[in-house]
Amino acid sequence: MTGDTVLEIRALSKSFGPTPANRLIDFSLARGEIHGLIGENGSGKSTLISQVAGLYSPDSGTMWLNGEPYAPRSPLDANEKRVSMVMQELGVVSSLPVGVNVFLGRTRAFSKFGIVSLKSLNRAAQEQFEKWDLPRADFHALAEGMTVESRKMIELARAMSVDPEILILDEITQSLSYNNRNILYGLLEKFKSMGRSAIVITHDVEELISITDRITVLRDGAVAGVLQSASATADEVKRLMVGREISGEYYRSDTSPSFDGTKPVLSVRSMTVDGKVEDISFDVHQGEILGFCGISDSGIHTVGRAVYGLEKLSSGHVLLEGRQLSSPTQALRSNMAYVPKDRDNDALMMSASVWENFSLPSISELTGKAFFVSPFRLRALAQKMTEKMSVKCRDISQAMTDLSGGNKQKVNLGRWLAKDIKLLILDCPTRGVDVGVKAYIYSLMKEAKAAGMAIILISDELTEVLGMSDRLCVMKDRALKAIIPRGDEFTEHSLIKVMV
Amino acid sequence: MGNYKKNIITAAILVAALAAVFLLFNAVSGGKFLELENLTVVISHIIYPAFTAWGLSFLFACGYTDMSVGGVVVLAAFASNVFGNRYGYPGVVVAGVAVGTLLIFVNFNIFAYTKIPSWIASISLAMIYEAFGFYLKTNNATKSLVTTALSRDYRQLGQLPWSAVLLVVGFAAAYIVYNRTTVGLNIRAIGGNKEVSRAMGVNVNRTLTWVGLISGLFIGAAAVVQISYSGLMTVKTGLTSMSIIFQPLAIVLLAQIMKKRVNIIIAVPICSLIIYSIFNLLTILHVPSGTLQEACLGAFLILFGIIGQRGSKGVVK
Numbered sequence: 093m094t095g096d097t098v099l100e101i102r103a104l105s106k107s108f109g110p111t112p113a114n115r116l117i118d119f120s121l122a123r124g125e126i127h128g129l130i131g132e133n134g135s136g137k138s139t140l141i142s143q144v145a146g147l148y149s150p151d152s153g154t155m156w157l158n159g160e161p162y163a164p165r166s167p168l169d170a171n172e173k174r175v176s177m178v179m180q181e182l183g184v185v186s187s188l189p190v191g192v193n194v195f196l197g198r199t200r201a202f203s204k205f206g207i208v209s210l211k212s213l214n215r216a217a218q219e220q221f222e223k224w225d226l227p228r229a230d231f232h233a234l235a236e237g238m239t240v241e242s243r244k245m246i247e248l249a250r251a252m253s254v255d256p257e258i259l260i261l262d263e264i265t266q267s268l269s270y271n272n273r274n275i276l277y278g279l280l281e282k283f284k285s286m287g288r289s290a291i292v293i294t295h296d297v298e299e300l301i302s303i304t305d306r307i308t309v310l311r312d313g314a315v316a317g318v319l320q321s322a323s324a325t326a327d328e329v330k331r332l333m334v335g336r337e338i339s340g341e342y343y344r345s346d347t348s349p350s351f352d353g354t355k356p357v358l359s360v361r362s363m364t365v366d367g368k369v370e371d372i373s374f375d376v377h378q379g380e381i382l383g384f385c386g387i388s389d390s391g392i393h394t395v396g397r398a399v400y401g402l403e404k405l406s407s408g409h410v411l412l413e414g415r416q417l418s419s420p421t422q423a424l425r426s427n428m429a430y431v432p433k434d435r436d437n438d439a440l441m442m443s444a445s446v447w448e449n450f451s452l453p454s455i456s457e458l459t460g461k462a463f464f465v466s467p468f469r470l471r472a473l474a475q476k477m478t479e480k481m482s483v484k485c486r487d488i489s490q491a492m493t494d495l496s497g498g499n500k501q502k503v504n505l506g507r508w509l510a511k512d513i514k515l516l517i518l519d520c521p522t523r524g525v526d527v528g529v530k531a532y533i534y535s536l537m538k539e540a541k542a543a544g545m546a547i548i549l550i551s552d553e554l555t556e557v558l559g560m561s562d563r564l565c566v567m568k569d570r571a572l573k574a575i576i577p578r579g580d581e582f583t584e585h586s587l588i589k590v591m592v
Numbered sequence: 593m594g595n596y597k598k599n600i601i602t603a604a605i606l607v608a609a610l611a612a613v614f615l616l617f618n619a620v621s622g623g624k625f626l627e628l629e630n631l632t633v634v635i636s637h638i639i640y641p642a643f644t645a646w647g648l649s650f651l652f653a654c655g656y657t658d659m660s661v662g663g664v665v666v667l668a669a670f671a672s673n674v675f676g677n678r679y680g681y682p683g684v685v686v687a688g689v690a691v692g693t694l695l696i697f698v699n700f701n702i703f704a705y706t707k708i709p710s711w712i713a714s715i716s717l718a719m720i721y722e723a724f725g726f727y728l729k730t731n732n733a734t735k736s737l738v739t740t741a742l743s744r745d746y747r748q749l750g751q752l753p754w755s756a757v758l759l760v761v762g763f764a765a766a767y768i769v770y771n772r773t774t775v776g777l778n779i780r781a782i783g784g785n786k787e788v789s790r791a792m793g794v795n796v797n798r799t800l801t802w803v804g805l806i807s808g809l810f811i812g813a814a815a816v817v818q819i820s821y822s823g824l825m826t827v828k829t830g831l832t833s834m835s836i837i838f839q840p841l842a843i844v845l846l847a848q849i850m851k852k853r854v855n856i857i858i859a860v861p862i863c864s865l866i867i868y869s870i871f872n873l874l875t876i877l878h879v880p881s882g883t884l885q886e887a888c889l890g891a892f893l894i895l896f897g898i899i900g901q902r903g904s905k906g907v908v909k
Binding site: 147166167168171179183184186187188192196197198199200203206207208209210250 | 653772774777778781783784785788789791792793794
């Protein structure tokens with residue numbers, strides 16, 4: 093711990109109806125400290141920081157900011173007290189330009205006689221991007237159509253623009269690729285050197301240990317322990333999180349590719365999507381996990397979308413067991429499935445129920461005579477998968493919006509595993525999920541691989557693709573630069589050499 | 593390429609495309625379309641739909657729908673007519689704008705505080721406004737007031753050049769409010785993502801109240817233009833008032849298609865011009881007015897939508 097205490101929390105409690113989310117939480121943040129917060133999905137991390145950021149009011153307990161009682165009435169009030177936050181799921185307003193998004197809610201500061209000067213506003217936004225070395229952005233352009241990563245950078249600039257004394261980051265690193273993570277780490281270092289403090293939530297235990305000074309572990313809404321990062325180990329953090337000893341290794345333990353190389357399930361030849369990827373060729377075999385990694389804008393996410401038919405190919409072709417595919421309908425009919433990175437916007441029907449989300453891809457298989465779809469069969473399938481995937485929900489009629497990130501991802505993944513899938517494309521499947529769910533997803537992938545399913549694993553986390561892939565496609569500048577088989581060269585160092 | 597250069601190129605392409613379309617119309621109509629007298633008719637006819645479309649643009653920008661706008665126009669025009677005949681121009685302008693603003697303001701408070709989906713609440717409101725208008729028209733005490741045409745002495749705002757002056761003033765006001773004021777940006781923010789806006793400190797209910805006021809001002813102004821142009825407003829029940837906003841609605845849809853390249857406030861008068869020009873051409877070509885002309889407009893909208901959506905998703909919500 094360095095310096096004096098900037099934020100002090102004592103006996104903070106918060107319940108939602110009968111469910112306690114935070115129970116008598118004690119927490120302190122020192123000046124110039126990066127403090128990590130970790131816990132399983134539903135452990136109360138987001139609730140705790142939401143109270144610090146003014147999104148919720150505590151039921152009981154006290155907070156002090158710089159020794160003064162602190163009870164923000166709204167995020168804007170927290171901002172005025174120089175506390176800002178980048179939230180996991182909030183996002184930006186697509187219909188507004190990037191510059192306006194940075195200062196949304198504070199545009200009055202740039203107005204004279206009621207008229208907002210977009211020139212000064214954009215200049216101020218640019219200053220924030222430059223000050224914190226954020227990637228360049230077009231401040232006049234609408235946020236519509238931007239990637240999750242670019243949107244997160246806008247949110248980060250928005251949080252930094254209030255000149256915060258305390259910065260709260262809620263699981264944003266998992267939205268970022270290797271280079272932008274480094275930008276964020278640099279920002280945190282600079283922030284710390286200015287004597288400012290940050291609270292960082294991430295499910296990546298190793299990352300948390302490496303970038304923080306202290307770690308508070310939450311379990312079931314209460315503090316399970318506080319560790320000094322310098323002396324903490326990943327296993328110790330995981331044990332505190334889940335309350336029992338868990339294996340340190342949830343990735344594959346073998347050191348060489350293990351699949352039948354004679355039977356390519358998918359063949360991609362000279363695939364080009366204008367401005368996004370160029371001349372990509374690869375095969376995926378039965379029982380193979382083919383990984384894709386690269387820095388932001390390298391094109392890895394486009395590969396997944398293009399193979400599934402969501403991007404129009406300007407040249408080349410995609411063949412599944414010899415049959416050419418060009419649309420998601422064809423892909424789905426040929427038993428291919430795709431789990432996108434942006435779970436809430438691109439994958440799930442958030443206002444629909446768990447059973448509707450589980451059964452949607454299987455409706456054609458469950459359609460009976462005279463096009464009649466039995467609701468009982470749909471619900472039975474959803475019930476079976478809810479149990480199989482251990483989805484924590486009240487019942488299958490519960491709306492998806494009420495579920496935690498990990499449980500949403502279980503539904504997202506499980507609905508495809510309910511089908512007889514030949515090729516599964518997973519784009520950042522463990523984004524926003526805790527170590528427990530992460531381990532579960534990896535075990536499902538291992539099971540699917542053993543059953544002969546071909547898997548394309550696209551990820552911004554190098555440890556994930558290294559840990560799970562048989563072969564790894566490394567992309568740079570929208571082109572495929574190397575395909576590395578599992579073996580001696582399978583290290584972060586060798587990947588970064590190609591990626592950067 | 594810089595934004596300034598991009599804007600210049602877009603404007604140049606737009607002007608060239610409009611010129612080409614009008615030359616084509618002129619050729620098809622045997623030279624009648626570009627006659628000065630016909631152009632005067634076209635410009636006179638685009639003012640009312642442009643004002644209504646601006647009002648609708650603010651409504652749609654914040655993610656709400658108001659099906660009672662036609663009913664509001666009828667009542668505002670009645671007020672403009674009655675008070676205009678009594679107090680002259682101040683009566684025409686103040687009464688029309690005040691009633692339009694007041695009713696849309698009431699609508700938005702109902703949407704904001706009752707949480708009833710706006711399209712459901714506004715259909716109910718449309719029925720109420722129509723019924724009230726019909727009552728005014730049939731009641732012995734008010735019948736003569738609303739069925740007497742607005743005196744020709746006070747109808748300059750519906751005629752050129754004053755109607756064009758009104759259009760320019762309306763355009764400047766709409767452009768500034770929509771693009772350059774905190775309330776305009778907040779309105780667009782709410783329509784884009786209400787939760788983000790709320791978290792960023794935008795007061796959603798207060799902003800919705802502002803939408804009611806701003807949109808109401810434009811709808812009220814549209815009623816003033818309409819009564820000044822036609823002199824008399826008719827009213828029927830059975831949701832027929834919704835037909836009054838058919839053209840403005842088509843204009844907003846078209847403007848939304850163009851939104852990716854042209855600011856919606858600029859697109860509105862352009863689309864107004866395009867749509868009325870089509871009607872005008874069809875009339876010159878003796879295509880029966882009413883259903884057949886509207887079918888042509890519908891087909892045109894679909895065609896424009898297909899062209900506008902090329903290469904992108906979700907142009908029109």
